[in-house]
Each structure stands twice: as C-alpha cells, then as structure tokens.
Amino acid sequence: MTRWQRMIRRFDPVGRRLVTAVVYAFLAFLTIPIVYTFVASFASSADGVLPSGFATLENWRVVMGYADYGVQTTVGRSLLFSAGIATGGTVVNLLVGVPIAYALTRYEFFARDWLNALAILPLVPGIVLGIAFLRAYPENASTSFGLVVGYALLKSPYMVLTVQSSFQSMDLRRIEESARSLGASWPRTFLTVILPNAKNGIVAGSIITWTLAAAEFNFTYMVYSQGPRPFSLFLFENINNAPFLQSAAAISIYFLIVVSAIVVLQFLGNRGFTTTTTNP
Amino acid sequence: MAEVCLEGLTKRFDTELAVDGIDLAIRDGEVLGVVGPSGCGKTTTLRTLAGFETPTEGRVLIDDEDVTHVPPERRNVGLVFQSYALFDNMTVLENVAFGPKMQGIGKTERRDRARELLSMLDIDALADRAPETLSGGQQQRVGLARALAIEPDVLLLDEPMTGLDASLKERLRTELSGLLEELEVTALYVTHDQEEAMVMCDRIAVLNDGSLEQVGRPTEIYERPANRFVADFVGTSNVLPATVENGRLDLGFATFESNGFSETTDGTAVVRPDDLTLGAGPIEAIVRDRFYLGNGVRIRAELPDGESVIVGLDRTAREVTVGDPISLDLEVDRIHVLE
Structure with missing residues (x-):
C-alpha cells in the first residue's frame, strides 16, 4: 500500500462522517421552513421572533371556511380544483408522455432527436407558455380544460425524462422480444411486462408532475380568468391579504395534500402494477 | 420439435x-x-x-x-x-x-x-x-x-x-x-x-x-x-501454398508422399497445429515463440524460408525452448488441400 493510499484510507471514516453531516444539514435546511410553517399554523400570535400562543385550530378553521370571518374564499374549493386539474394533467402526461418516452428509447425513426428535443422544450418558464397559450388559443386558454392541457404540457418533460431514464436502464428490445416470443401480443407485452418494469420511473414522474402542477403559479396567473380560483392564486392572494398564521395553515394543507398524493401514488406503484405477479 | x-x-x-x-x-x-x-x-x-x-x-x-x-x-x-x-x-x-x-x-x-x-x-x-x-x-x-x-x-x-x-x-x-x-x-x-x-x-x-x-x-x-x-475462422490453422503433382504434396519446404489429394499447381494446404509432430521429420525449424496453454503447449516455429508455422504439442513437451532447432513431421493424412 502506498503512502498516498494509506492517507486516503485514514481519511475515509472522517470523509464519511463529513458527507453524512452535509446530508443532514441539507435535509434540515429543506425541512425547517416546512416544519416552522406547520407549527406556526397552530399558533395564535406571530408578533414575536417565534410564533406563540399554542395550540389553536383557529387558523385552520378560517382557511377551511368554518369561521365567520377571514379570507375571501375557502381553501377547500381551491385545493380540490387544483388537485383535479393537476390530476387531469398527470393523466394526460401518463397517456402521452409514457408512450413518447418508450418510442424515444426503443425505436430509431426519422427526426427522433428532434422529437426528443421537443419533448423537453416545455421546460420553458410557465409565464412564457402562458402568454403563448393566450395568443394561440384565446378562447380556451383560461378554461379548466386549458389549465389541464397547459399543466400537462408544462410538466410533460418531467414525466418523459424520468420514464425515459427508467426505460434506458432496461434491455427494452430483448425484454419485449422475449415476451412476444412467449406468445404475448405487443399491447399485452407493453402493459404486463414493459410498464411494470418501468414502474419506479412512472411513479416518480407522476409524483413530480402532479405536485408541480398542483402548485403551478406563473402559468395559472397568466391564463386564469374563470371558474374556481386555483390554489396557487388563492395562496398568493391570501399571503398578501390574510395574516401570516392563516397563510401558514393554507400552506400546511397543501403540504399534507402533497404528502398524501405521494403516499397514494407510491401505494399504486407498489400494488397497482402487479397484474401478472399475483397470478402467475 | x-x-x-x-x-x-x-x-x-x-x-x-x-x-x-x-x-x-x-x-x-x-x-x-x-x-x-x-x-x-x-x-x-x-x-x-x-x-x-x-x-x-x-x-x-x-x-x-x-x-x-x-x-x-x-x-x-x-x-x-x-x-x-x-x-x-x-x-x-x-x-x-x-x-x-x-x-x-x-x-x-x-x-x-x-x-x-x-x-x-x-x-x-x-x-x-x-x-x-x-x-x-x-x-x-x-x-x-x-x-x-x-x-x-x-x-x-x-x-x-x-x-x-x-x-x-x-x-x-x-x-x-x-x-x-x-x-x-x-x-x-x-x-x-x-x-x-x-x-x-x-x-x-x-x-x-x-x-x-x-x-x-x-x-x-x-x-x-x-x-x-x-x-x-474455425480453429487455428497454418494455411500454406501447396502443389500436388504425381501423388506428391509439395509445401515448398518439404515434400510428402500422398495419394489422397487431387492434382493442383495452385492449392492451399490447411495444416492444423496438431497435424505437425515433434521428432525426426523432414521439416527443419527453429522455435521462435512458446506459449503454455495449460492443457498443451503451442510453439511458433520458423521454417528455413522465413515462414512460420504454429505447432501444437502436449504439455509434457517441456524440453522445447525458444531458440531450439527442431525437426517436425507432418501427419499427411490429416491435412486438407483446397484447390
């Protein structure tokens, strides 16, 4: 063993501790604002450095529309509306993005590289896409349907990229050919072998597209004009107009919904794909 | 089936x-x-x-x-x-x-x-x-x-x-x-x-x-x-120019009696390494390389005209070393001549 190798070996435990410490510090950096906001939503005063007067559900009652005063609209309707629109966008992405990711990985075809670039192009800022939508489809851009299509388009690169990377880690052609040689038609191969093998990517893509769409602000702000108020606009207005503690309750509700969505999607990922395994 | x-x-x-x-x-x-x-x-x-x-x-x-x-x-x-x-x-x-x-x-x-x-x-x-x-x-x-x-x-x-x-x-x-x-x-x-x-x-x-x-x-x-x-492509072979005239196979560096080949003036002899045997034979050569393969020994032997042949020996042939002059014999019946 050279002197250099001995030095590296000696540094090894220190290095490992250092990396672990950085990971924990980063996690704390990410979670402190969320935990602080969540805890503050149960406080009755935000006058000092830290919130005080624990614990009350008043802020939650106000934003959920159970109080006689407070924010202009209740959070429930906005949340439901945004969750619905985000779910619509995610479903559109599953139906369109997954096949696109498959085709881009599996086949060689004319202008494949162009399609690859096009699939990532919607990563443009939401505000840019919003303006483009309003100009191109002035009639439909501001409707719920417009929001679903807009969210789907805006978040599609996350679905395509995550699912594509799942497909790339598989020997797609050989797996497909094995299944077909065993008597499975192409659609059956795709549904019972290819998709379940890309499960992790599909679940991850759904979580990312859903959570990003549910809180999309820029695009929504640009195109929204009718129907229930999307959650991101509701938050924006209430952070301006309502006390901090009520905003904290509204944000906490959003986080709880995101966590629930992740749990549900992961549960579906673990159970919902096993069409074949339960019945060999 | x-x-x-x-x-x-x-x-x-x-x-x-x-x-x-x-x-x-x-x-x-x-x-x-x-x-x-x-x-x-x-x-x-x-x-x-x-x-x-x-x-x-x-x-x-x-x-x-x-x-x-x-x-x-x-x-x-x-x-x-x-x-x-x-x-x-x-x-x-x-x-x-x-x-x-x-x-x-x-x-x-x-x-x-x-x-x-x-x-x-x-x-x-x-x-x-x-x-x-x-x-x-x-x-x-x-x-x-x-x-x-x-x-x-x-x-x-x-x-x-x-x-x-x-x-x-x-x-x-x-x-x-x-x-x-x-x-x-x-x-x-x-x-x-x-x-x-x-x-x-x-x-x-x-x-x-x-x-x-x-x-x-x-x-x-x-x-x-x-x-x-x-x-x-299939196996190792020495591919050598050959002529067959009047029942004699001429490889340039040695001739052999054989009745098994068609007459040709422009043939190619395919000689597998194990068709050449070490011992008293008409082919004089010098060992230029020796490779121990575990289950046998391969040598590259240089012929008087400067060409080389690969010879397969069993692993007991330990006495052969690089630089040794050797005599080789050919199992004529086992070789194949392409016309």
Whole structure:
C-alpha cells in the first residue's frame, strides 16, 4: 500500500462522517421552513421572533371556511380544483408522455432527436407558455380544460425524462422480444411486462408532475380568468391579504395534500402494477 | 420439435446487405450452430427466424408451413438471449409460467410445468426469488426454462454463454448439451465461440459477410474446411501454398508422399497445429515463440524460408525452448488441400 493510499484510507471514516453531516444539514435546511410553517399554523400570535400562543385550530378553521370571518374564499374549493386539474394533467402526461418516452428509447425513426428535443422544450418558464397559450388559443386558454392541457404540457418533460431514464436502464428490445416470443401480443407485452418494469420511473414522474402542477403559479396567473380560483392564486392572494398564521395553515394543507398524493401514488406503484405477479 | 427451412433468405437494412440469399435447413431435433465474425449476419438470421425481422427476399418454413409473415407471438419459437432479458417485475416461477399463461394454460398446470422445468435445470430452490438477485448462471438457466416452458417448435439461442466465466460456461455447456439432446429440441445456436459450437451442435453453419460459407458436422468443418475463410475462422490453422503433382504434396519446404489429394499447381494446404509432430521429420525449424496453454503447449516455429508455422504439442513437451532447432513431421493424412 502506498503512502498516498494509506492517507486516503485514514481519511475515509472522517470523509464519511463529513458527507453524512452535509446530508443532514441539507435535509434540515429543506425541512425547517416546512416544519416552522406547520407549527406556526397552530399558533395564535406571530408578533414575536417565534410564533406563540399554542395550540389553536383557529387558523385552520378560517382557511377551511368554518369561521365567520377571514379570507375571501375557502381553501377547500381551491385545493380540490387544483388537485383535479393537476390530476387531469398527470393523466394526460401518463397517456402521452409514457408512450413518447418508450418510442424515444426503443425505436430509431426519422427526426427522433428532434422529437426528443421537443419533448423537453416545455421546460420553458410557465409565464412564457402562458402568454403563448393566450395568443394561440384565446378562447380556451383560461378554461379548466386549458389549465389541464397547459399543466400537462408544462410538466410533460418531467414525466418523459424520468420514464425515459427508467426505460434506458432496461434491455427494452430483448425484454419485449422475449415476451412476444412467449406468445404475448405487443399491447399485452407493453402493459404486463414493459410498464411494470418501468414502474419506479412512472411513479416518480407522476409524483413530480402532479405536485408541480398542483402548485403551478406563473402559468395559472397568466391564463386564469374563470371558474374556481386555483390554489396557487388563492395562496398568493391570501399571503398578501390574510395574516401570516392563516397563510401558514393554507400552506400546511397543501403540504399534507402533497404528502398524501405521494403516499397514494407510491401505494399504486407498489400494488397497482402487479397484474401478472399475483397470478402467475 | 420441428424442421426448419430458410429458403434464399436475404435481409437488407437500407443499403447494407446483412444476409445474402442463405439456404439453410435445421433437421428435426437437431442443434444447428451458426458461427461467424461480428456483423456476419448470424443474429439477423436468428431474428428473422424468430419473426422480429421480415426478410427482404426468401421464405422461412417451420414444418413446411410458410411463417415468413407470421408475427413472433404466433410462431411458437423459444428465445434465449445473452442478456437473459428476464422480467424483473415477476419472480422466477412467474417468469417461467409466463409463456404457458399466454398460451391460455390453466394456473395449476402452468405452475406445475414451470416447477418441473426449474427442477430439471436444478434451480427449483429459486422459484420465489426475484431475477435481479440471481447470478449470471442462474439467470441463464431461468431464461432457458422460460423458453422451454412453451414447448417450442424451435429453440433459438443467441450467444447464451457469452458473459459467463470460463468454468461456469464449461459446466453449463455440458448440461445444456445434455438437456437439448434429452428433450430432442430443434435448435439454432448462434455463437462466436467455435469451441462452444463444436461441443453443443450436431452441425455448424459458418457465415461470413451475410453469406453461407459451409454447413457440416463439426469434424467436417474442422478437418475439411470448404475454403480459406472457414479454415482461418474455425480453429487455428497454418494455411500454406501447396502443389500436388504425381501423388506428391509439395509445401515448398518439404515434400510428402500422398495419394489422397487431387492434382493442383495452385492449392492451399490447411495444416492444423496438431497435424505437425515433434521428432525426426523432414521439416527443419527453429522455435521462435512458446506459449503454455495449460492443457498443451503451442510453439511458433520458423521454417528455413522465413515462414512460420504454429505447432501444437502436449504439455509434457517441456524440453522445447525458444531458440531450439527442431525437426517436425507432418501427419499427411490429416491435412486438407483446397484447390
């Protein structure tokens, strides 16, 4: 063993501790604002450095529309509306993005590289896409349907990229050919072998597209004009107009919904794909 | 079991000719090896037989039935890949039962069949394991069991041993060979490893640049290569210019009595390393290189005219060292002269 190798070996435990410490510090950096906001939503005063007067559900009652005063609209309707629109966008992405990711990985075809670039192009800022939508489809851009299509388009690169990377880690052609040689038609191969093998990517893509769409602000702000108020606009207005503690309750509700969505999607990922395994 | 016939098979990808008018028959229950250098068209031939490529010209017949345009899922052809291609979303048992399930076989029967195959391949203990937890050799056995589970008319094996370590490869080779014989499966075995083809196959087809160079039993291919390419590709050989006149074979550096060759003034003698023997003989040479191979010794001996020949010796020939002058004899009856 050279002197250099001995030095590296000696540094090894220190290095490992250092990396672990950085990971924990980063996690704390990410979670402190969320935990602080969540805890503050149960406080009755935000006058000092830290919130005080624990614990009350008043802020939650106000934003959920159970109080006689407070924010202009209740959070429930906005949340439901945004969750619905985000779910619509995610479903559109599953139906369109997954096949696109498959085709881009599996086949060689004319202008494949162009399609690859096009699939990532919607990563443009939401505000840019919003303006483009309003100009191109002035009639439909501001409707719920417009929001679903807009969210789907805006978040599609996350679905395509995550699912594509799942497909790339598989020997797609050989797996497909094995299944077909065993008597499975192409659609059956795709549904019972290819998709379940890309499960992790599909679940991850759904979580990312859903959570990003549910809180999309820029695009929504640009195109929204009718129907229930999307959650991101509701938050924006209430952070301006309502006390901090009520905003904290509204944000906490959003986080709880995101966590629930992740749990549900992961549960579906673990159970919902096993069409074949339960019945060999 | 079935008989397979490829008639005038041609496959073109854009301007590239991958397979050029191959006529090839696999007899019922026979294991036919396909060997050749990379890009010679062996995998394209296999994929065409499996139904994943449509030939540009020619026909594919299985038991006299034209299946050229029949989709892969309706050909009843089993496939085993080098990369195993197991389904990671299923257990080993589910992988093996997948084919019978697609054939509409009932749950109990397909599970029984899968267990029987796993037991035959000595991997029944792995039934409930996930494929990614298995070693390469175990995965390959699962791949084979899965392909056999549909009771295929033809089994196609695409470099199934590549990627396995040498000792495992040798063990699996013997087992697989025994299994194919026992099941009397008609099989096409694509490999770039000629030794593997020699051990595994009843006959071997040698491809080069999309064309069929020779088909024959392993001994024919090795001892009577049809042309220089086959002589060079299959095994090590010394390819030497030769003339045969009045029953004498003249290799330039020595002449030998022989009645077995046709007269030629422009022939090529294919001399395998083990056709040359060390001892009193008419060929004088000097040892220039010596390679110990474990089960034998190879030497490169320089002839008086400056040419070299490769000589195979048994491993007891320890006394031969680089720089030694030696005398070599030739087993004339074993060599082959191409006209």
